[in-house]
Amino acid sequence: MPQETIQLVVTRFHPDHDPVPRFQTYTVPLHEDWVVLDALNYIKDTQDGTLSYRWSCRMGICGSCGMNVNGTPRLTCATFLREYAPGPIRVEPLANFPIIRDLVVDITDFMEKLPRVQPWLVRQDETPLTGGEYRQTPGEMERYHQFSLCINCMLCYAACPVYGLHPEFIGPAALALAHRYNLDSRDQGRAARQAEVYSEEGIWECTFVGQCSVVCPKKVDPAGAIQQEKVSAALDWLKSVVWPWGNR
Amino acid sequence: MTVNSPPNATRTYRPVMSPTWWWLRHPAWVQFMLRELSSVFIAAFLALYLARLGAFASGPAAYAAFQAWHRTPLSIALHVLILAFALLHSTTWFLLTPKIARVHVAGRSMSEKAVAGGALTAWAIVSALVAWWLLG
Numbered sequence A: 001m002p003q004e005t006i007q008l009v010v011t012r013f014h015p016d017h018d019p020v021p022r023f024q025t026y027t028v029p030l031h032e033d034w035v036v037l038d039a040l041n042y043i044k045d046t047q048d049g050t051l052s053y054r055w056s057c058r059m060g061i062c063g064s065c066g067m068n069v070n071g072t073p074r075l076t077c078a079t080f081l082r083e084y085a086p087g088p089i090r091v092e093p094l095a096n097f098p099i100i101r102d103l104v105v106d107i108t109d110f111m112e113k114l115p116r117v118q119p120w121l122v123r124q125d126e127t128p129l130t131g132g133e134y135r136q137t138p139g140e141m142e143r144y145h146q147f148s149l150c151i152n153c154m155l156c157y158a159a160c161p162v163y164g165l166h167p168e169f170i171g172p173a174a175l176a177l178a179h180r181y182n183l184d185s186r187d188q189g190r191a192a193r194q195a196e197v198y199s200e201e202g203i204w205e206c207t208f209v210g211q212c213s214v215v216c217p218k219k220v221d222p223a224g225a226i227q228q229e230k231v232s233a234a235l236d237w238l239k240s241v242v243w244p245w246g247n248r
Numbered sequence B: 001m002t003v004n005s006p007p008n009a010t011r012t013y014r015p016v017m018s019p020t021w022w023w024l025r026h027p028a029w030v031q032f033m034l035r036e037l038s039s040v041f042i043a044a045f046l047a048l049y050l051a052r053l054g055a056f057a058s059g060p061a062a063y064a065a066f067q068a069w070h071r072t073p074l075s076i077a078l079h080v081l082i083l084a085f086a087l088l089h090s091t092t093w094f095l096l097t098p099k100i101a102r103v104h105v106a107g108r109s110m111s112e113k114a115v116a117g118g119a120l121t122a123w124a125i126v127s128a129l130v131a132w133w134l135l136g
C-alpha cells in the first residue's frame, strides 16, 4: 500500500514563552503534487493556526518562502514532499538569521547590506532623459544576465558558513549583485563599489565553500561572482604595481 | 544562545555556530573541509621532496637511509594517503575552475561542464605524459 501520510518536524519559537526554539511534529497527507509549503498551509488551516511562516507567490519568484529543509536551504514552494519520503521532514527557519517566531527570520541585516554595494547603474556622465536609454548589445547583456536573476531569497546566506561565523560578511547575493553591475556595459560604478566589495568584509572574507551556488534556486552562482571579483581585484592590484602611474 | 531583548526591537533568538565543529553539520561542509585539508598533504609531499633533495646533497649514505625509510609500511601508508588527497585536491580544483574563469568562445560563454571537462581532460593527458616519461 502506498504511503499516505508524512511527518513534518517543524521549529516552533515564541519569544514570550520559549527561551530556545523547540520542535513540533505534524502529520500531513503525502500527495504526489504537494510541496513543503502546501503541507505548512495544510497544518495552519486544519491543525494549528498559530504556526508562522512567510510565503507569497507559490511559484519560486517572490523569494519569501525559504526555509531549511532537512538542513539544506530550499524554497519550500519548490520542494516536493515526495523527495523526502518516507520522512520525517525537518523544517527549520533559514539558518544564520535571528528567529523572530517559528519559521520567520529577521532579514534586517541583509536589507542593510544590499544598498552598501550600490546595486544600481552608477554613472559618472549622467545623460538627460531626453537623450534616450543607454544602449547595449545582446552580447553585452549576456555577460551579466545570469547574475541579474536573483530573487533575494537569502538561501545563499543560510548556506554560507562564513556568514554564520562572521555575520559582518557582506555575503553571496549582495556581492553577486555588485558583480552584476560591475559587468554591465552601461555602468561606471566599479570604483565607487570598491571600498565595500574589495574589503575584508567583502570578497576577501569568502573561502569558496561554494554551497551558495549549489542552493541558489535561480542558478545565479554567487560563488562564481565572488571569485571573478577576486580575480579583477588582484589584476587591479597587479596593474597598480607594474604601472603605478597608469589610470586605474 | 540567548533571547535578546534590546529596547524597541524585535526579540529574536540568535542561533550560534560552534567555531570549531560547525562543519560537521552538513555533508557539503565536510567535503569543503577535506578539500582545504588536502593542501596540508600537498605541503607534506613537498616537504618530503625537499628532505629527499637534502639527503641527496648529504651523500650516498644519507640517501640510502632515506630510500630505506621510504620502503617502510609507515612511509607507504603516508604516500597512499598523500596520493588520495592529491587526487581530491586536483579534482576539486579543476571542477571549480569554471566558477573562476568564464571562457568565451565566438562571443558565447562556454558551459561550466565544458570548461571543467576540458581542464580535467588536459590534466589527465599531462599526468599520463609525465608518468610515461618518468616510468617508461
Ligand code: SF4
Residues within 6 Å of the ligand: A149, A150, A151, A152, A153, A154, A155, A156, A157, A172, A173, A176, A212, A215, A216, A217, A218, A219, A220, A221, A222
Ligand atoms: S543569489 Fe540565489 S540564493 Fe542568493 S538570494 Fe539570490 S536567488 Fe536567492
Ligand code: FES
Residues within 6 Å of the ligand: A055, A056, A057, A058, A059, A060, A061, A062, A063, A064, A065, A066, A075, A076, A077, A078
Ligand atoms: S512562495 Fe514565492 S518563492 Fe516560494
